[in-house]
Amino acid sequence: MWLYLVGVLSLYYLLRWYRERQVVSHLRDKYVFITGCDSGFGNMLARQLDLRGLRVLAACLTEQGAEQLRGQTSDRLETVTMDVTQTESIAAATQWVKERVGDRGLWGLVNNAGISVPSAPNEWLTKQDFVKVLDVNLLGVIEVTLSMLPLVRKARGRVVNVCSVMGRISFCGGGYSISKYGVEAFSDSLRREISSFGVKVAIIEPGFFKTEIINTETFLTKYQELWDQASPDVKDAYGKKFLDSYMKAIETKGKNSSPRLSLVTDCMEHALTACHPHTRYSPGWDAKLFYLPMSYMPTALVDAMIYLKSPRPAKAM
Numbered sequence: 001m002w003l004y005l006v007g008v009l010s011l012y013y014l015l016r017w018y019r020e021r022q023v024v025s026h027l028r029d030k031y032v033f034i035t036g037c038d039s040g041f042g043n044m045l046a047r048q049l050d051l052r053g054l055r056v057l058a059a060c061l062t063e064q065g066a067e068q069l070r071g072q073t074s075d076r077l078e079t080v081t082m083d084v085t086q087t088e089s090i091a092a093a094t095q096w097v098k099e100r101v102g103d104r105g106l107w108g109l110v111n112n113a114g115i116s117v118p119s120a121p122n123e124w125l126t127k128q129d130f131v132k133v134l135d136v137n138l139l140g141v142i143e144v145t146l147s148m149l150p151l152v153r154k155a156r157g158r159v160v161n162v163c164s165v166m167g168r169i170s171f172c173g174g175g176y177s178i179s180k181y182g183v184e185a186f187s188d189s190l191r192r193e194i195s196s197f198g199v200k201v202a203i204i205e206p207g208f209f210k211t212e213i214i215n216t217e218t219f220l221t222k223y224q225e226l227w228d229q230a231s232p233d234v235k236d237a238y239g240k241k242f243l244d245s246y247m248k249a250i251e252t253k254g255k256n257s258s259p260r261l262s263l264v265t266d267c268m269e270h271a272l273t274a275c276h277p278h279t280r281y282s283p284g285w286d287a288k289l290f291y292l293p294m295s296y297m298p299t300a301l302v303d304a305m306i307y308l309k310s311p312r313p314a315k316a317m
């Protein structure tokens with residue numbers, strides 16, 4: 001009986017392994033457009049796909065970032081500057097892509113650009129603080145996708161949206177988690193609509209990785225700024241000790257994040273090149289063993305876990 005079970009399981013994993021390794025043909029003719037290539041995952045993916053021989057169209061926020069990337073890659077990789085919050089910038093980049101891909105269409109669109117600040121306890125923030133993050137992380141993804149989708153449909157290609165474990169579980173105030181929950185919802189509806197045209201949509205949900213977006217210094221400076229601007233009522237309710245503990249927690253999170261960015265870019269590459277890409281990828285042990293299991297737990301249990309780990313405001317009951 002046990003032998004039979006082991007045999008069936010081994011066969012299942014062998015077939016899965018084989019299926020996962022099937023790669024689409026003519027990779028060297030395929031164009032992939034990636035947003036946010038100045039640094040982090042986007043920058044690494046651009047270089048990785050360039051090495052693999054794909055035709056990379058890398059969008060950077062700054063010309064300086066674009067120039068640096070061109071200096072590290074082959075002549076086949078081309079760059080464009082694009083701000084995902086600016087409609088004209090997206091329209092110009094789409095036209096630029098259209099001129100390059102021609103009748104082949106765009107094989108891959110990777111929505112990677114993102115920001116994480118301002119983020120702090122919700123009460124410390126203004127509507128504008130939420131808008132700033134949502135504009136890049138959610139509306140940027142939606143507008144770039146809508147603009148490029150006709151080109152992706154033509155190639156029967158792939159849309160890869162970079163989300164986060166924080167799109168599965170929300171434990172920090174501000175727009176970041178909200179934006180990532182939004183990207184999950186947008187990706188799910190898009191996948192269901194667009195599959196009939198042969199387009200596949202994949203979602204990448206990384207845990208915490210050492211990139212500029214989780215730069216401890218940036219967070220600490222921003223927290224201090226938000227604290228300084230907070231109303232006397234908020235300051236009284238939370239107290240300076242809360243701010244200090246909150247900052248310490250951020251420093252620890254920064255130290256504990258993974259330096260292995262390739263875990264994420266390998267998932268992106270698989271989503272773009274495999275015949276059978278996954279719908280969701282969860283790179284990072286923290287994502288696999290902690291955040292995702294937590295997202296399936298009863299809300300009351302998760303609330304209690306987060307409550308126990310969080311600093312206590314001065315006027316907490």
Ligand SMILES: NC(=O)c1ccc[n+]([C@@H]2O[C@H](COP(=O)([O-])OP(=O)(O)OC[C@H]3O[C@@H](n4cnc5c(N)ncnc54)[C@H](OP(=O)(O)O)[C@@H]3O)[C@@H](O)[C@H]2O)c1
Binds near residue numbers: 038060115162210
């Ligand atoms: N690192 C993590 O732990 C982690 C975890 C989960 C998900 N993610 C997601 O991964 C994605 C990439 O982030 P990362 O970790 O690689 O951080 P990163 O190094 O800060 O990369 C983000 C990129 O987006 C660009 N960008 C910012 N605002 C933009 C705008 N308005 N238009 C166009 N580009 C813009 C940045 O340009 P500049 O460098 O010029 O500012 C940068 O190149 C983000 O969507 C992030 O939410 C990261």
